[in-house]
Each structure stands twice: as structure tokens, then as C-alpha cells.
Amino acid sequence: MGRPRQFDEAQTLDLALRYFWQHGYEAASVRDLADAMALTGASVYNAYGDKLALYRRALERYIDISIADRIKRLQSREPLQAIEGFYAEMIGRSLDDPDMKGCMLVNAALEMAPRDPDLRTLIADVLRRIETFFRRCVQAGQRDGTITRSQSAADLARMLLGVQLGMRVLARSRPEPALLRGMVRAAIASLQPGADAS
Numbered sequence: 001m002g003r004p005r006q007f008d009e010a011q012t013l014d015l016a017l018r019y020f021w022q023h024g025y026e027a028a029s030v031r032d033l034a035d036a037m038a039l040t041g042a043s044v045y046n047a048y049g050d051k052l053a054l055y056r057r058a059l060e061r062y063i064d065i066s067i068a069d070r071i072k073r074l075q076s077r078e079p080l081q082a083i084e085g086f087y088a089e090m091i092g093r094s095l096d097d098p099d100m101k102g103c104m105l106v107n108a109a110l111e112m113a114p115r116d117p118d119l120r121t122l123i124a125d126v127l128r129r130i131e132t133f134f135r136r137c138v139q140a141g142q143r144d145g146t147i148t149r150s151q152s153a154a155d156l157a158r159m160l161l162g163v164q165l166g167m168r169v170l171a172r173s174r175p176e177p178a179l180l181r182g183m184v185r186a187a188i189a190s191l192q193p194g195a196d197a198s
Contacts (some may be wrong), residue, residue, distance in 0.1 A: 012039060030045075074086055087164070090103075134156070146193070148191060167184075
């Protein structure tokens with residue numbers, strides 16, 4: 001029978017998450033990860049498997065605490081409030097990030113999705129969940145008259161997703177409140193009934 005693990009697996013996973021988020025996958029060696037997690041390299045392999053498996057676990061943890069939690073908290077709000085709240089939290093995270101790490105999901109999409117089919121599937125699934133959140137908000141707003149019906153809920157949701165992803169990329173190099181809030185104002189204005197009237 002093997003010896004029991006002498007460390008808090010959730011805590012060490014959070015440390016790995018922070019390291020991957022800061023440095024990305026390719027730049028993170030197992031030795032650097034082990035140091036960041038206060039473990040030996042052998043302990044990392046024994047607990048998590050290889051570096052890619054650890055990265056996937058860290059990304060899943062990020063998704064749970066950052067994205068899934070946000071959607072769960074906001075989905076009961078009024079449609080426009082939910083959309084605005086989603087963006088407000090995202091802007092807050094971007095502006096409170098002195099290291100300008102950006103969004104780990106977006107970083108993973110850029111670095112890892114082209115290289116690993118399993119991660120590409122995971123990332124695509126999460127992006128669909130965000131798109132679904134936006135689509136449901138838009139559908140509810142179209143039903144109650146607070147959101148324009150001039151375009152389909154699907155198209156508006158995709159536009160909102162594109163704004164979200166663009167903001168997270170821009171915030172890495174230009175974490176400017178006016179820039180990010182201006183993008184949100186324009187996106188929200190495009191949802192207003194009559195916004196498309198000429």
C-alpha cells in the first residue's frame with residue numbers, strides 16, 4: 001500500500017493554476033511547477049500524471065472558480081443586468097491584475113487549443129457555455145421587450161461573446177478602464193430596442 005499524500009491537493013492545484021496562468025504551458029517546466037507547488041517533481045508526477053494532465057486540471061479549476069461560478073451567480077438577474085454584471089466582473093478582474101495575466105481560458109485557447117484536441121474540446125465547450133448564458137439573457141430580454149428583436153438571439157450572443165474575448169485580449173496590453181468600459185457601453189447600446197432604427 002502506498003504512503004498517503006502529505007499535502008493538500010486542492011491547495012497545490014491552485015498554486016499550479018497560478019503558475020500556469022502567469023507563465024503559460026510551454027514556459028512552465030515541471031521543476032518550476034514543483035517549486036511553485038512546494039513539491040518534488042516525483043510528487044507532481046505521482047499526484048497529477050504528466051505536465052499536460054496537470055495543466056488540464058488547473059484549467060478546469062480556473063473554469064470552475066472563474067467562469068462557472070460567475071454564470072451561476074448572474075443567471076437569475078434581469079437580462080441586461082446579468083450581461084452588464086458579467087462584463088463588470090470581467091473588467092474588475094482585468095484592472096485588478098497587476099501582472100496582466102489576462103484570462104487563462106483565452107490564453108489556453110491561443111496557446112493550447114491548436115496543439116491538443118482534448119483541450120480544444122474543453123475550451124470550445126466552455127465558450128459555448130458562455131455563449132449560451134448570453135443567448136438565454138438575450139432571449140429573456142427579447143421576450144420582455146428590454147432587448148432588440150432586430151437580430152436573432154444567437155447572433156447577439158455571439159457578438160457579446162466576441163466582445164468578451166476581445167476585451168480580455170486587449171486588457172493584457174491596454175488595461176485601460178475607459179477602453180474596456182467603452183466596449184461594454186457600445187455592446188449594451190446595440191442591444192437596446194430601437195438601437196438599429198435609422
